[in-house]
Amino acid sequence: MSLEKKDEYDHKSWMKKKDLTPIESVFLTSLIWLDKRLRIVDYLELMETLYYRVNLQMPKSHTEQYNLDNKFWYWYPLYTLGFFSTLAYVVAAISGALLGFYYSPSAAAGGEAAGTVAYQSIAIIMQDLQFGFMLRSIHRWSAQVMVAAVFLHMLRVYFTGAYKEPRELNWLIGIVLISLTMVFGYTGYLLPWDQLAYWAGQIGVEMSLSIPLAGEWIAQLLFGGFSLGQATLQRMYIIHVFLLPFVVTTLIAIHIGIVWVQGIAEPH
Ligand code: HEM
Incomplete structure (x- = not known):
C-alpha cells in the first residue's frame, strides 16, 4: 500500500511519538515526500518481491546440492x-x-x-x-x-x-x-x-x-x-x-x- 493513505492523517505526530533519530526522521520525511509525488513505496515493494523471486535459483551444481567439501x-x-x-x-x-x-x-x-x-x-x-x-x-x-x-x-x-x-x-x-x-x-x-x-x-x-x-x-x-x-x-x-x-x-x-x-x- 502507498504511504500516501497511511500518512493522510498525521505522519508528523506519529514520527514525534516514535522518538526518531535525526537521520531516521530525514529519511522518513524524504520517503513520504517522494511517495506522495511518485508512489515510490509501491515500486520499492515490487522490487523487493522481484528480488526474492530472482533469488530462487535453478537447481544448483552437484557440489552445491550435496554441500560437498570439494x-x-x-x-x-x-x-x-x-x-x-x-x-x-x-x-x-x-x-x-x-x-x-x-x-x-x-x-x-x-x-x-x-x-x-x-x-x-x-x-x-x-x-x-x-x-x-x-x-x-x-x-x-x-x-x-x-x-x-x-x-x-x-x-x-x-x-x-x-x-x-x-x-x-x-x-x-x-x-x-x-x-x-x-x-x-x-x-x-x-x-x-x-x-x-x-x-x-x-x-x-x-x-x-x-x-x-x-x-x-x-x-x-x-x-x-x-x-x-x-x-x-x-x-x-x-x-x-x-x-x-x-x-x-x-x-x-x-x-x-x-x-x-x-x-x-x-x-x-
Ligand atoms: C562480451 C562477451 C562475454 C562476456 C562479458 C561474458 C561473461 C560471462 C561471465 C562473467 C560468465 C560467468 C562464468 C565465467 O566467467 O566463466 C559467463 C558464463 C558463460 N558464458 Fe560468457 N561472456 C561473454 C561471451 C561468451 C561467449 C562468446 C560464449 C560462447 C559462445 C559464452 C558462453 C557462456 C556460457 C555458456 C556460460 C555459462 C558457463 C558456466 O555455467 O560454466 N559467453 N560469461
Whole structure:
C-alpha cells in the first residue's frame, strides 16, 4: 500500500511519538515526500518481491546440492575469463567515452595540416592532450584484451561442456556477443581514418558486395555507398559509440543474469 493513505492523517505526530533519530526522521520525511509525488513505496515493494523471486535459483551444481567439501574447481583460473571480458569491456567503455570528448568523426580535409579532421583529432589526442596517448592506449589495449578474453572464455565454456542443457541459450547469446565484439573492433579500427582504416573499410565494402543478392543493399546500409567517404565514417562512428554500447551492455547483463540464475556449470 502507498504511504500516501497511511500518512493522510498525521505522519508528523506519529514520527514525534516514535522518538526518531535525526537521520531516521530525514529519511522518513524524504520517503513520504517522494511517495506522495511518485508512489515510490509501491515500486520499492515490487522490487523487493522481484528480488526474492530472482533469488530462487535453478537447481544448483552437484557440489552445491550435496554441500560437498570439494569446491576447488570454483577457483580454476580459466573460470575467470568471463569476468575478464566484462572488466575489459568496462575499461574500454569508460576510456572510449573520454576519447569521445576529443574525437571528431569528420572525413573533411583538415585545413593546412595533412589528413582529415578525424585523423587530426587523433593526432591532437596523441600529441597535445595531457595523457591523451595513455587514454588512447588504454582504449586500444582493453579492446584487444576483450577480444582475446572473450575468445578464450568461449574455449573454456566449450571444453568444460558448459554449453550443454540448460545453458544453450547463454551459449547462443555468447555467439552474438563474440560477433558484436568483433564488430566493435572493426568499427573502432576505422575511426582514425588513416591508411589502415581506409583500406580496411575498402575490404569491408568489397566483402559486403560479394554477398549474393543483398550485397549492394548491405554495402549501402553499412558503409553509406560503394566508395568510402563521410557517410562511411559517420556510420562507423554511430555503430561504435551508440548502437553497440546499448546492445552489448544489455546482452552482457542478460548473459551474466542467466549465469546468476543457473549457477556455474560444474566441470565434467
Ligand atoms: C562480451 C562477451 C562475454 C562476456 C562479458 C561474458 C561473461 C560471462 C561471465 C562473467 C560468465 C560467468 C562464468 C565465467 O566467467 O566463466 C559467463 C558464463 C558463460 N558464458 Fe560468457 N561472456 C561473454 C561471451 C561468451 C561467449 C562468446 C560464449 C560462447 C559462445 C559464452 C558462453 C557462456 C556460457 C555458456 C556460460 C555459462 C558457463 C558456466 O555455467 O560454466 N559467453 N560469461
